[in-house]
Amino acid sequence: MARPVVTIRDIARRAGVSITTVSRTLREPAVVRPDKRERVHQAIAEMNYVPNAIAQQLRRPRHETVIVIVPAIDNPFFADIVQNIELVAHERGYRVLIGETQSRQDRLDHYADMVTTRLADGLILLGALLPSQMRDARTAGLPAPLPLVFACERSDSAYGPHVVIDNHGAARTAVAHLIATGCRRIATITGPLDNLLCQDRLAGYRAELAAAGLPQDPALVAEGDFSLGSGRAAMLRLLAGADRPDAVFCASDQMAIGALQAIAAAGLAVPGDIAVVGFDDLPFGAFTVPPLTTIRQPTAAIGATAMRMLDALLHGRDLPERTVVLPHQLVVRASSVAGPPLAPDPPAQPEPPDRQETLA
Amino acid sequence: MARPVVTIRDIARRAGVSITTVSRTLREPAVVRPDKRERVHQAIAEMNYVPNAIAQQLRRPRHETVIVIVPAIDNPFFADIVQNIELVAHERGYRVLIGETQSRQDRLDHYADMVTTRLADGLILLGALLPSQMRDARTAGLPAPLPLVFACERSDSAYGPHVVIDNHGAARTAVAHLIATGCRRIATITGPLDNLLCQDRLAGYRAELAAAGLPQDPALVAEGDFSLGSGRAAMLRLLAGADRPDAVFCASDQMAIGALQAIAAAGLAVPGDIAVVGFDDLPFGAFTVPPLTTIRQPTAAIGATAMRMLDALLHGRDLPERTVVLPHQLVVRASSVAGPPLAPDPPAQPEPPDRQETLA
DNA sequence: AGTATTTTTGGAAACGTTGCCAGAACGAAT
DNA sequence: ATTCGTTCTGGCAACGTTTCCAAAAATACT
CATH class of the missing domain: 3.40.50.2300 (Response regulator)
Known part of the structure; x- marks a missing residue:
């Protein structure tokens, strides 16, 4: 286990040159004469020398x-x-x-x-x-x-x-899309609300509803934690309400997928009964049933x-x-727009x- | 940006003690007299000193x-x-x-x-x-x-x-389960076959078929690369064959999910037309439609x-x-067994x- | 051949710690 | 007071590199 550690000093001795020359052979080979350079390289190979990065870093200001x-x-x-x-x-x-x-x-x-x-x-x-x-x-x-x-x-x-x-703007884009497709009772599943980013998305959702003159219903806002399971649970809560939403904007694709499953489990159709929009554009979202409309982030x-x-x-x-x-970019797939297959996904x-x- | 770097030497000077005493205050405080220890701690706090881990590691044999x-x-x-x-x-x-x-x-x-x-x-x-x-x-x-x-x-x-x-054994367990539920034409979607683990799973699949006296059909073996997309593609290939399989064992859950989608896209039912078993027990697998039977690895x-x-x-x-x-452990869900909801997932x-x- | 220049070289001082060792300071025992 | 143990403390040599700087060697130029 404890193989003897070969240091630059050993190489110098073996190659019959100074420590400095060994260091230079490694650092700026151009400056050392070819014959010595050769001897050094040979010694390194023979003794299986590997420079100690810790020691190097002690002398360098940065470590990259x-x-x-x-x-x-x-x-x-x-x-x-x-x-x-x-x-x-x-x-x-x-x-x-x-x-x-x-x-x-x-x-x-x-x-x-x-x-x-x-x-x-x-x-x-x-x-x-x-x-x-x-x-x-x-x-x-x-x-x-x-x-x-x-x-x-x-x-x-x-x-x-x-x-x-622009999370605020992206949320507005998503909600505007739902409104454009005819949805009027639009719910949202947010991420953890102590998170600024989630607050931004929620605010964007509200702003767009307001801009379209649609009423705000606190019963249409459910909080999740970005995970699939939390999206599913949140959707179940939304479905349990008296007046069911006709669309849901989710703050993550994982939650949107959870929502899709909750909706399917309730025997409802997407987007017929409820349209779904996610956020992130995970690779997975293109494969769900139906494929997920989402906001693509420029990862x-x-x-x-x-x-x-x-x-x-x-x-x-x-x-x-x-x-x-x-x-960001709105990627429209079948979870929000019924009808014949759409054009293929836009390029990255x-x-x-x-x-x-x-x-x- | 380039804040002056405070070293142990600066602390020693400030506290009016030797470098050694500073080091000891940090390393084995018990041995240094309380008054000096106090002075050192104060200097450290005042000067905002943080030991340089690189220098420490140069002296230590291991870094943890x-x-x-x-x-x-x-x-x-x-x-x-x-x-x-x-x-x-x-x-x-x-x-x-x-x-x-x-x-x-x-x-x-x-x-x-x-x-x-x-x-x-x-x-x-x-x-x-x-x-x-x-x-x-x-x-x-x-x-x-x-x-x-x-x-x-x-x-x-x-x-x-x-x-x-035991990948070989796990594959056998999965295939045996499919045989037990009545499947006879069992396909498999493997991972990359230059991978030993995938070879093991394929061999297990073959061994179990052989043990049950079922024929081996090369047309029932498709290679994927563990990814969802590759599972989908492989399933499409399997479905294109003359004599469609009545079950498929996938070497990963991601591929199994891809297979589920390909099957749904073909208008076939799971497990009615084709039963599906995955591998890994990803959290996601419990949420697919239908939930995925799989091999749980003891992560x-x-x-x-x-x-x-x-x-x-x-x-x-x-x-x-x-x-x-x-x-490992077989987790049976609805993708392989039709009928009323099963018992909840076994505990981890x-x-x-x-x-x-x-x-x- | 002798000098001026350039290219190569090696010695030695860093880098910031730790840990050995010898010595200082302290108290207790004579 | 002196001696003897303890307990604390500081000097100094590592750790394995890199990088000045000055000296040596090689080359170029009269």
Whole structure:
């Protein structure tokens, strides 16, 4: 188990050169003479030397490592964003580590500690939870101790830059679509309402109803927690009401799928009796029965932009904007519009070109 | 951005003590006199000092960090295992980092490098992919250079210990169940067949058919890649055949859900026309229409056992067994058995007590 | 051949900790 | 007062790199 550790010193001895030369052979080979370079490489191969990254990092100001904090690792929506963070990260020489919090403060703090103790450079938060030390520093009037970027979720913008979509507007778009297809009694299943993003979506829902001159009925608002089971339960509650809704706007696709099942279990038809619109455009949504109308979030752009912003932050560059708002898109499928099959899904959201430049 | 870095030296100066005393105040407070201890703590608070973990680790032999390699972060099956790895890891003072490979060798190697370069202590592989350096070392006749444990997937056991289920037996159980309910023309949708685990499940399927004296029809075997879309496509292929199957055993729930949709799209009934059995018992499977019969894997035990094995490995303790096989369980729901609603789902698999002790 | 320039090299000081060891300070026992 | 144990403390050498800087070697130029 405890194989003797080969260090740069051993290589130097073996190759008959100085430690410096070995280091340089690895770091900037061009500057060392070919014959020595050769000898060094040979020694490295023979002795099976691998540089100790810990020691290297002790001398380097930065480690090119970022941590992505995900509330729940099994949410495909986050998974897609993480994918795109990794794309940009790799391209710029960063290593990406993923930390799952299950929305627990202690877990988040544990990962945040990796940044304060200099094991990693920065954080991308896909959840709304805030590291304790950020809050503490804030109340103590200190500057933000951690370089971090919020993606998807919204928080107090004093804590760091954001990349988000217009949740209020997206909710309005979804509800407007339902109204346009003739629905009049539109319910909503929200996410946890202590979450700013969910408040935004609920407000958008209300705003659109108001704009269309439709009445607001508190009995048509049910709170879920983004999960499938909670969507199902919420839908059952809505169906139990005296005057059943003719449409439901759900704050996540997972909840929308739960709603679909509750509606089917009640023997009602979608969209005939009740139209359903979700949010996120999970890959799964295209396969439900019927396929789900939803709001597509620009996951590629969200991930890429968040990583670019963090990169900028870590290099002390000024960000052109503290908050970047990316465009969403309504994807209409059969859960909201009856009739013959619709046109195939629109292509994936293209990368907005402007970000690319401002943050390059 | 570039706040001056406060080091242990600054604290020593401020508190009027030596560096050693500061270190000791943090490491073994009991031994330093209360008054100095107090002064040090105060200086730490005033200057906002956080020890540099990189520097600490340079002096320590181990870092208490493990990396879990997941092929695809959005697979809920892996998510659940990761959860349970984290549980045991935390309890034993390890930090868990997750790396996603998308089955790409370069990404895996990148994470594996973190272990060789001593940024992390060991690896738990949830995928079948093997770090290049393992293979290289093997062909060069060297000992395994990385402490790692395979979970779920099977590989050449010379590379490291395994914790798995009996995939061959589980497939037999599933097929036997279908035969018991009266099915005779049983198809299967496999995972990628270069994968040992998938080969095992296919072999189990064949063995059970043979044992029941049913014929083997190559036209009843379709290959997928675990994903929902691939299951749908495979089912369509099976349905296109001359003599349609009356049941299908799928090597993953995701593929089974795809199959359900293909069957529904063809206007056939489940289980009336075709019975469907999946594999994994994803939370989602309980919510499909109809709910999915499946093989439940003991995710809690798999995760916990894998982490315990890695812990043992890292401490140079001998493992009681190189390969641990955990029990699976058939969960019968309406996709395979028609009729009145069945008994509620069986409770989650209890932790097998024996592992706990042998590896504690 | 001799000097000026450029290219290569190696010594040594960091980086921020920990932990050994010897010595200082303290109290207790003579 | 002196001696003897304890308890605390600080100096210093690690840990394995990288990176100045100055010196040495190689090359170019008169």
